[in-house]
Each structure stands twice: as C-alpha cells, then as structure tokens.
Amino acid sequence: xxxxxxxxxxxxxxxGDELLSGRTVDTNGAWLGRExxxxxxxxxxxxxxxxxxxxxxxxxxxxxxxxxxxIVTGGLGPTPDDVTRDAVAALTARPxxxxxxxxxxxxxxxxxxxxxxxxxxxxRVAQVPDGATKLANERGTAPGLAxxxxxxxxxxxxxxxxxxxxxxxxxxxxxxxxxxxGRLRPVHVRLLHTTGIxxxxxxxxxxxxxxxxxxxxxxxxxxDLRGVDLRLSASDMTGEEADRRFEAIEKALQGVxxxxxxxxxxxxxxxxxxxxxxxxxxxxxVAESCTGGLIGKRLTDLPGASDVFPGGVIAYSNDVKVxxxxxxxxxxxxxxxxxxxxxxxxxxxxARRCGAEAGIGVTGVAGPGGGSAVKPVGTVWYxxxxxxxxxxxxxxxxxxREAIREQAAQAALFLLLRLLDGRETPDP
Amino acid sequence: xxxxxxxxxxxxxxxGDELLSGRTVDTNGAWLGRExxxxxxxxxxxxxxxxxxxxxxxxxxxxxxxxxxxIVTGGLGPTPDDVTRDAVAALTARPxxxxxxxxxxxxxxxxxxxxxxxxxxxxRVAQVPDGATKLANERGTAPGLAxxxxxxxxxxxxxxxxxxxxxxxxxxxxxxxxxxxGRLRPVHVRLLHTTGIxxxxxxxxxxxxxxxxxxxxxxxxxxDLRGVDLRLSASDMTGEEADRRFEAIEKALQGVxxxxxxxxxxxxxxxxxxxxxxxxxxxxxVAESCTGGLIGKRLTDLPGASDVFPGGVIAYSNDVKVxxxxxxxxxxxxxxxxxxxxxxxxxxxxARRCGAEAGIGVTGVAGPGGGSAVKPVGTVWYxxxxxxxxxxxxxxxxxxREAIREQAAQAALFLLLRLLDGRETPDP
Numbered sequence: 043x044x045x046x047x048x049x050x051x052x053x054x055x056x057x058g059d060e061l062l063s064g065r066t067v068d069t070n071g072a073w074l075g076r077e078x079x080x081x082x083x084x085x086x087x088x089x090x091x092x093x094x095x096x097x098x099x100x101x102x103x104x105x106x107x108x109x110x111x112x113i114v115t116g117g118l119g120p121t122p123d124d125v126t127r128d129a130v131a132a133l134t135a136r137p138x139x140x141x142x143x144x145x146x147x148x149x150x151x152x153x154x155x156x157x158x159x160x161x162x163x164x165x166r167v168a169q170v171p172d173g174a175t176k177l178a179n180e181r182g183t184a185p186g187l188a189x190x191x192x193x194x195x196x197x198x199x200x201x202x203x204x205x206x207x208x209x210x211x212x213x214x215x216x217x218x219x220x221x222x223x224g225r226l227r228p229v230h231v232r233l234l235h236t237t238g239i240x241x242x243x244x245x246x247x248x249x250x251x252x253x254x255x256x257x258x259x260x261x262x263x264x265x266d267l268r269g270v271d272l273r274l275s276a277s278d279m280t281g282e283e284a285d286r287r288f289e290a291i292e293k294a295l296q297g298v299x300x301x302x303x304x305x306x307x308x309x310x311x312x313x314x315x316x317x318x319x320x321x322x323x324x325x326x327x328v329a330e331s332c333t334g335g336l337i338g339k340r341l342t343d344l345p346g347a348s349d350v351f352p353g354g355v356i357a358y359s360n361d362v363k364v365x366x367x368x369x370x371x372x373x374x375x376x377x378x379x380x381x382x383x384x385x386x387x388x389x390x391x392x393a394r395r396c397g398a399e400a401g402i403g404v405t406g407v408a409g410p411g412g413g414s415a416v417k418p419v420g421t422v423w424y425x426x427x428x429x430x431x432x433x434x435x436x437x438x439x440x441x442x443r444e445a446i447r448e449q450a451a452q453a454a455l456f457l458l459l460r461l462l463d464g465r466e467t468p469d470p
Numbered sequence: 471x472x473x474x475x476x477x478x479x480x481x482x483x484x485x486g487d488e489l490l491s492g493r494t495v496d497t498n499g500a501w502l503g504r505e506x507x508x509x510x511x512x513x514x515x516x517x518x519x520x521x522x523x524x525x526x527x528x529x530x531x532x533x534x535x536x537x538x539x540x541i542v543t544g545g546l547g548p549t550p551d552d553v554t555r556d557a558v559a560a561l562t563a564r565p566x567x568x569x570x571x572x573x574x575x576x577x578x579x580x581x582x583x584x585x586x587x588x589x590x591x592x593x594r595v596a597q598v599p600d601g602a603t604k605l606a607n608e609r610g611t612a613p614g615l616a617x618x619x620x621x622x623x624x625x626x627x628x629x630x631x632x633x634x635x636x637x638x639x640x641x642x643x644x645x646x647x648x649x650x651x652g653r654l655r656p657v658h659v660r661l662l663h664t665t666g667i668x669x670x671x672x673x674x675x676x677x678x679x680x681x682x683x684x685x686x687x688x689x690x691x692x693x694d695l696r697g698v699d700l701r702l703s704a705s706d707m708t709g710e711e712a713d714r715r716f717e718a719i720e721k722a723l724q725g726v727x728x729x730x731x732x733x734x735x736x737x738x739x740x741x742x743x744x745x746x747x748x749x750x751x752x753x754x755x756v757a758e759s760c761t762g763g764l765i766g767k768r769l770t771d772l773p774g775a776s777d778v779f780p781g782g783v784i785a786y787s788n789d790v791k792v793x794x795x796x797x798x799x800x801x802x803x804x805x806x807x808x809x810x811x812x813x814x815x816x817x818x819x820x821a822r823r824c825g826a827e828a829g830i831g832v833t834g835v836a837g838p839g840g841g842s843a844v845k846p847v848g849t850v851w852y853x854x855x856x857x858x859x860x861x862x863x864x865x866x867x868x869x870x871r872e873a874i875r876e877q878a879a880q881a882a883l884f885l886l887l888r889l890l891d892g893r894e895t896p897d898p
Contacts, residue, residue, distance in 0.1 A: 064499070335782075352787035353787055
C-alpha cells in the first residue's frame with residue numbers, strides 16, 4: 043500500500059452485467075491501459091463488476107486503496123440498471139443535484155434530433171455529485187465526472203467506447219495533466235518480433251545472452267500462434283536513454299534473434315514481406331493448398347496491397363493444382379500432394395501465371411484427417427520463389443488445424459522474407 | 471457474502487501485465503462468462519492483475535471470498551514472469567512438487583517436435599501443487615490445476631485461449647459437474663443467426679412481432695461485422711420447456727427473419743454454405759478480388775473442406791483477372807474492375823476452371839484508397855454461379871477496410887446459400 047502510493051498508478055473498474063456474462067467483450071479496459079501507459083500512469087489492477095451498487099462501491103473502494111487514479115466505465119445511462127453515479131455518490135458522501143447546465147444540453151440534443159423530445163428517464167443523466175468536476179461529452183448525453191475521494195481521484199466515464207474515448211482524450215487528459223503535474227512517467231516500449239522459435243527456447247537463449255538481466259528495462263515474452271514478441275519497456279528515463287538501453291539489449295541479443303527476427307511496425311510478418319517486396323521492386327503471387335487463402339487474406343488486410351500483390355491460386359484439390367497451376371500429374375502421382383517438388387512448382391507457377399517476380403507455394407496436412415504414418419498431420423512443405431530461384435523447406439507443426447495453418451503461412455512468408463534480404467539460400 | 475454463498479457463482483482472475491497495459495484484449499473473461507452461464511454458474515466478478523505474486527494472491531483471496539468457483543487464467547508458462555502457479559501454491563499452503571507424468575508428457579512433446587529436445591525452463595511447467603487435480607491440456611504443455619481452498623475450488627488455466635478452452639470444455643467441465651452436482655442451474659440457449667440486416671432495424675421488427683415480450687426467455691442482440699445473432703436464453707426450467715418457448719418465439723419471428731437467416735451449429739455462414747453444397751452434391755470455386763483469399767480461408771477453416779471446396783483464384787489485380795481467370799480485357803476497360811459483369815464472369819470462370827458446380831465472384835473497393843465519386847469506398851459487386859446460372863448483386867458497405875471485406879465475403883456466401891436453397895433467383 044505504502045509502496046503503491048510512492049508510484050502514480052491507476053486502477054480501472056468496468057461496470058456491466060453484459061461484461062460478466064460475456065455478451066460484450068470489454069475493450070475499454072485495454073484501450074485505457076494503452077492510453078494511460080502513454081500518459082505515464084500505468085494500470086495496476088482492473089475490476090469488472092455487475093450493475094449493482096454494492097459491487098461497484100466495493101470495487102471503487104478497493105481500487106482507491108491501491109491507486110491514486112480510479113477510472114470507472116459504464117452505468118451512467120438513463121435506464122434503471124445504470125447505477126454507477128448513485129453508487130459512487132453514496133460512497134463518497136456527495137449528495138446528487140440536478141445540474142441545470144447538463145440538463146439544458148441534453149434537452150437541446152433531443153430537440154436537435156427531433157421527435158418527441160427528451161424522455162423522462164434521461165433527467166437522471168443530469169444528476170451531478172456535489173463538488174464533482176464535469177467532463178464534457180461531445181458524443182453523447184452523460185458527461186464524465188471527476189471527484190476527489192481520500193487521496194485518490196475517482197473518474198466516472200460512460201461505457202460506450204466512442205463517448206469514453208472522446209472524454210478521455212479531451213477534458214480528462216487535461217485534468218490529469220494538471221492534477222498529476224510533474225509526476226507522470228511515460229513508458230517507452232520497443233517490440234522485437236520473432237517467428238519459428240518456441241517461447242521456452244527463446245527465453246533460455248535470451249537469458250544466456252543477458253546473464254545480468256536487463257537493468258531498469260522490463261522484458262516480456264508475448265507468444266501467439268504466429269510467433270513470440272519480445273517486449274522491452276522502460277520508464278523513469280528520457281526517450282533517448284530508453285532508446286540507448288533498448289539498443290544495448292538488442293545488440294546483446296543480435297546473434298540469438300537473427301535467425302528468427304523480422305521488423306514490422308504493425309507487428310504482422312505480412313507487413314514486413316510487403317515492405318521487402320517494395321524495396322526490391324518485386325511483386326508476389328501465392329499458390330495455397332492447406333492454407334486455403336490465408337496468406338492472400340493477410341497480404342490484402344494491408345491497405346495498398348495492390349502495389350505488391352497481384353493475387354494467386356487457391357489450389358486446395360490436386361485437380362486444381364494440375365488444371366489451374368500446371369503441376370505435373372506424374373509428380374503428384376509419384377510424390378503425393380505434400381512434397382517438396384510440388385511446393386516448389388506451385389511457387390514457381392503462381393509467379394509465372396500471375397506475372398510476379400516472387401511466389402509462395404504451401405502444401406500440407408492441416409488435419410484433423412488426412413494424415414499417414416509417413417506424412418502425419420502437421421507435415422507441411424513450403425517454397426519461396428524469387429526471380430528464377432526457389433527455396434524449398436519441410437516442417438512438422440504441432441497443434442490443431444488452425445495452429446498448423448497459421449504456422450505454415452508464417453513459415454512460408456518468413457522464408458520469402460529471408461530470400462528477399464539474402465539471409466536464406468535457394469536450393470542448389 | 472452470506473447471500474452470495476446461497477447461490478453458486480464464479481469469480482474470474484485474469485493474470486498478465488499485457489492485459490493491464492492494453493497490449494492484449496482479454497477475450498478469456500468473456501468466453502468463460504458465456505460458457506459458465508451455459509453450465510449454470512454465473513460469473514459475479516472479474517479481477518485483472520499483473521504478473522506479480524502478491525497481486526494474484528490478493529485477487530484470488532478476494533474471489534474466493536465471494537464465489538465458490540475461482541478460475542485464474544494466465545501465468546502458467548515457462549518464463550520467469552509466469553508466477554501464477556507459485557503464487558497460488560503459496561496462498562493455499564500447498565508445496566509444489568515436480569510431477570513425473572506431466573514432465574514425461576512435456577519431454578515427449580518436445581521429442582516429437584524434434585530439434586534439441588526440451589529447454590530447461592519448461593521443467594517449471596511440470597510443478598504441481600500438493601493435492602491438486604491435474605486437468606489434461608491436449609493443446610499445450612501446461613496442464614490445468616484444480617485445488618480446494620476454504621469453501622471454494624480454485625482452478626488455474628493457461629492464458630492461451632485455445633489451450634484454456636480445450637481444458638475447460640474437456641476435463642474441467644467434467645470436474646465441475648461432479649463437484650457441484652445438483653446445484654448447477656444451466657442456462658438454455660438458442661442462437662438465431664442473421665446477416666445483412668442492421669441491429670437497430672432487426673430490433674425494431676422483432677419488437678413489432680413480439681408486442682408482449684418474451685416472457686421468462688431473455689433475448690439479446692449480438693452484432694458483429696458479419697451479422698447479428700439473436701440469442702434466446704432461459705434458466706430455471708427444463709430443456710424441453712425452454713425448447714417449447716424458443717420455438718414459439720421463432721415461429722412469431724419467422725416472417726421477419728426469413729430473408730436474413732441461416733443455420734450453422736458453429737455460427738459461421740461458411741459452415742451453412744458447406745452443408746448446403748454437400749446436400750446438393752455441388753462443389754464451390756471462388757474468384758476473390760477485394761476479399762483477397764478471405765472466403766477461401768473461411769471455407770478451409772472447416773475440417774473436411776476438400777469435400778466441397780477444390781480452390782479458386784485470388785484475382786486481386788486486373789492482370790490476374792484477365793490472365794488467370796479469362797475475364798475479357800474489353801469488359802474491364804469498359805466497366806472497370808468493380809462491375810456486375812466482371813463479378814459474374816469471375817464466378818462463372820472460377821467454377822469452370824476448377825471443375826466446380828458452383829462459383830463465387832467478388833470485386834469491390836475495400837479502401838481506404840481507390841474510391842471515386844461513382845464507385846466510393848465500400849462499393850462491392852458480387853455474384854454466385856450455380857450449374858449454368860448466375861445471380862449478380864451490388865452493395866455499398868459501411869466501415870473500414872476490414873468491415874467492408876468481411877461484409878463482402880458474407881454477402882457473397884449468403885447469396886450462394888440462397889441460390890442453393892432456392893430462395894434467390896438467378897439473373898434473367
């Protein structure tokens with residue numbers, strides 16, 4: 043508690059039965075986490091409670107005991123299950139009074155919208171706890187409310203994301219900058235993206251390279267099906283110092299990360315591949331069997347994809363591999379569809395038929411059926427073609443159908459990226 | 471507290487610095503909220519805390535004080551910031567012991583994957599608190615762990631959603647059914663899937679058809695980019711009674727829902743289309759421009775896709791539309807790429823070239839660039855081909871690039887579904 047008080051921290055309270063029942067995913071918490079970190083007030087804890095006054099009061103009291111800034115979202119609307127305003131007014135012993143200014147604004151809003159004017163329940167929204175600061179809501183009726191409670195500031199915001207965000211970015215940020223002047227500690231962050239190396243092995247190798255740890259820099263491993271991100275973060279220092287420390291850590295890890303690393307501002311390897319294609323003035327065509335369109339989908343998720351991606355063929359069946367891509371029927375008959383020569387031919391033919399400099403071919407057993415003793419579920423052959431030369435690889439990926447497909451797409455994109463930047467050698 | 475004890479309730483603890491900092495949105499909480507409601511244990515409260523033992527212990531203690539079931543997700547991995555297992559073992563005064571069975575399974579997993587075998591940090595994952603029940607994890611290394619703590623059961627699950635879900639659906643559900651036998655108050659749920667009608671209009675029409683409401687049945691509208699699900703739910707009654715009430719509501723809504731409705735056990739329209747294709751012994755080929763592989767990806771997300779989906783062409787550029795699909799260059803020149811005849815020709819040629827009975831063609835302006843006064847961002851032409859006949863439609867979709875692509879894929883799949891079941895008429 044005392045230790046917590048030394049550092050400026052925030053605690054969040056999300057209010058709503060629909061959040062507990064899972065009907066709504068709480069995106070406000072994550073958004074506020076990011077914005078508050080940027081502002082310099084890390085979130086220490088988050089509570090999610092239902093539309094019940096006692097639950098809200100218990101959470102707000104707990105939050106105020108561990109953080110100087112408490113932000114409550116949701117439950118400020120006009121319906122009977124909106125009880126946040128009353129609950130917090132009671133907790134902080136502030137009588138509610140109808141605010142003439144807020145009421146006038148709501149009435150005006152309803153007049154502008156036409157129709158039968160303001161429905162009676164909306165009057166509740168104009169209630170303001172005694173001594174609270176109103177935070178103007180340009181996008182809705184309920185204003186935000188900020189009030190002192192013990193040593194903390196308690197802020198109430200609407201649960202509707204766009205209203206909440208508007209108030210946060212506008213009047214609330216100004217209020218926090220004034221209230222916590224000189225104490226905001228912005229967090230500096232750098233992400234290092236890897237793919238193809240399991241989290242546990244990466245952690246082990248990183249620990250080996252940094253036997254003395256990372257000093258004031260925090261390091262976290264963020265794994266998903268596509269790879270592991272290494273997140274470096276630091277506060278209590280200038281941006282220049284953070285950059286200097288991040289670079290020292292990157293340098294220490296260079297050898298370990300090099301075979302697995304890619305750079306992409308948005309985090310997606312497809313973005314790194316698109317950037318590398320632009321840099322080498324190449325376009326890319328895909329031939330996808332087990333990934334079934336996933337690679338094309340990812341490349342075209344990015345705006346401006348047409349610069350580098352003309353398209354390709356989804357060759358899910360052998361028949362389409364032969365008819366549309368021109369893979370030789372006798373190769374398929376001799377080797378089966380999941381084989382190196384098939385993947386190589388797919389990559390080469392995709393490029394040729396779509397008039398592209400580069401090509402990707404992927405063929406594998408995504409399961410759950412279709413596996414055999416020789417080619418079990420998870421067996422994938424993939425190839426990257428670039429200006430006449432092709433690199434072919436095999437892998438065995440663990441996991442279910444989704445995991446295998448995601449890893450296959452990622453491996454094929456990464457092979458092409460490394461072919462483009464000269465880190466990977468084509469087949470002899 | 472006493473009141474809380476009367477009803478069986480759950481409290482959730484989500485662990486992870488990345489959840490507080492907003493790097494990751496916590497989808498586990500919402501998922502568990504839905505699944506637990508279905509099982510008959512409503513969630514009363516959720517805590518989100520960082521990777522710190524004291525925080526985890528405080529939250530677990532608070533959760534156990536208000537709920538008989540506590541589920542903790544996250545922090546069971548091999549890296550040093552995974553501290554959940556140790557924190558809860560200390561809180562419940564259960565010494566940790568290396569479990570030979572878990573260790574053997576992890577070692578076997580790593581052997582199967584090949585490479586240099588298990589990295590040392592993974593050994594931590596084999597630590598089991600004394601007397602805890604292990605919950606097998608088919609999709610990863612860390613097993614779930616369940617242990618009694620006071621009057622509550624505390625369950626630890628991995629934070630990786632797919633691992634968490636697998637354990638929940640399998641061994642954990644069995645454990646909860648045994649532990650809380652006779653006290654579960656299952657919620658009966660029926661989902662009615664719609665696509666193409668906005669939530670506000672659907673809500674209005676539904677209200678008109680059910681002027682007296684839905685009695686003891688709860689109704690919720692669940693919108694996402696692909697459509698709106700209508701969720702009917704009821705508890706405190708038998709499954710038979712719930713079914714009877716759901717059917718009465720469905721019957722009342724039949725006329726309103728018919729133009730927009732599809733059935734799919736997994737909720738995905740691609741599943742409904744695959745089922746309809748199987749029923750009419752047809753296969754489907756796609757020609758995707760603005761969706762860039764998204765439709766193929768969705769069709770092949772489903773196991774057994776090869777029965778109905780041979781593949782198709784990602785014709786993102788005009789050049790590929792001409793070279794690979796054989797769309798006439800003069801049609802493109804006269805009409806532009808986003809036009810009815812182009813979509814129709816794409817659907818027809820995809821089917822012909824891939825030897826399929828059915829075809830889908832989609833071409834549109836997904837943005838953010840590429841719009842014009844005549845064809846603004848969001849303009850999409852799409853067509854469905856079936857056994858010689860084609861239906862062509864245009865739409866203007868609102869939203870960002872992702873929203874437009876998702877709606878375009880959905881509209882094209884829905885058009886084919888309705889062509890297959892005779893609800894839609896081909897072009898004259």
